[in-house]
Structure formats: C-alpha cells, structure tokens
Amino acid sequence: EALQRLGQVNPLTLPAHLRTLEFKILAPNFFLADKINYYHRISPLRSSPRNPFAVEWQKNESSSINIQGLLPGHYELTIEARGLANERIGRPITYEIHMALPFFKTWWFWIGLCVLAFSSLLIYLHWEARKMKKQKLWLEKEVEERTRQILQDRKIINQQAEQIRELDSLINRAEQDWAEELDHVVRK
Numbered sequence: 001e002a003l004q005r006l007g008q009v010n011p012l013t014l015p016a017h018l019r020t021l022e023f024k025i026l027a028p029n030f031f032l033a034d035k036i037n038y039y040h041r042i043s044p045l046r047s048s049p050r051n052p053f054a055v056e057w058q059k060n061e062s063s064s065i066n067i068q069g070l071l072p073g074h075y076e077l078t079i080e081a082r083g084l085a086n087e088r089i090g091r092p093i094t095y096e097i098h099m100a101l102p103f104f105k106t107w108w109f110w111i112g113l114c115v116l117a118f119s120s121l122l123i124y125l126h127w128e129a130r131k132m133k134k135q136k137l138w139l140e141k142e143v144e145e146r147t148r149q150i151l152q153d154r155k156i157i158n159q160q161a162e163q164i165r166e167l168d169s170l171i172n173r174a175e176q177d178w179a180e181e182l183d184h185v186v187r188k
Helices: 002-007 107-187
Strands: 012-014 020-024 037-044 064-068 073-082 088-099
Touching: 037 064, 064 073
Parallel strands: 012 088
Antiparallel strands: 020 064, 037 073, 073 088
C-alpha cells in the first residue's frame, strides 16, 4: 500500500542542487514488518557512461532507501517487497526520477547568454557609432575653424602683398624720378 502511494507521484522531477534522496517505507502491517525485506534498484532511462549506479538489486537494511550522488538525467527506481524465502510479494513499483540539469547547462541559459552577448554587442556598437558621430562633428567644426583661419590669413597675406606691390611701385617710381633727375643734372 505504501509502495502504491509512492507510485502515484510518478515521475518526480528534482532540482539540480538536490543530490540525495531518501524514501521511507512504511510496512502495510507492523506484525509482518520484520518478515518483509525491501529491495531496490536504480537504473538510467538513457544510457550514461558516467552513471555511478549499478542496475543490480540492493537489499535495504532499514525501512528507508537512500540514494546519493545522482547526476542530472532520467532514472528509474524500482522497489519490490520479498519474503524471508526471497519470494516476491506483490508486484514491483517503478518510479521515474528526473534530475534537472544545473541552470548553466540548460538551453534557456545559453540562449539567454547569447541574447545578452548580442545585446551587449549592439549597445557597444551603438555607443561607438555615437562616439564616432561626436568625433565627426568635432572634426567638421575644427576643419571649419581652421579653414576660416586660413582664409583670414590668406586675406592678410593678400593685403600685405598688395601693400608690398604698392611700395615696390612707389620705390620704382621714386628710382625713376631720381634717375631722371640725375640724368637731367648730368646733362646740365
């Protein structure tokens, strides 16, 4: 009867951090409790080379079944009651146990990690694009400022060149006047 109640919760899904299971067996009749032996075996539903459990029947020395060190995966726990002559009493109860993967080994964790990495990449690229736009605006402003300065310097240079030409023209005229006057004095 107790084994039947255990089978009603079938299958049992356990979190990844839980590694030890203990099942207490309550004898249906306390008068016969010392004449009934309970055996169990746990076997993987899917073959796993790292599975530490044997598929052989194990006799329970007490009224509890202790299973330690379950790795993530799917297991089948079978419990049967036997009499003193090792004859089977009733039919065995099969119980499925699903040990969940740690969160960092699940598909949703890796998808979330990929989404986070992709989002981070997009944010970084957006940040870099904004940085480049600011730098472009600064460079355009700098080029405009320097162009204005060059045009202003060119205007000053042109004015100075014009002044130099005027002075050169005045000097040439003054030299010509002086040469004419010298020529006139020499002729006299």
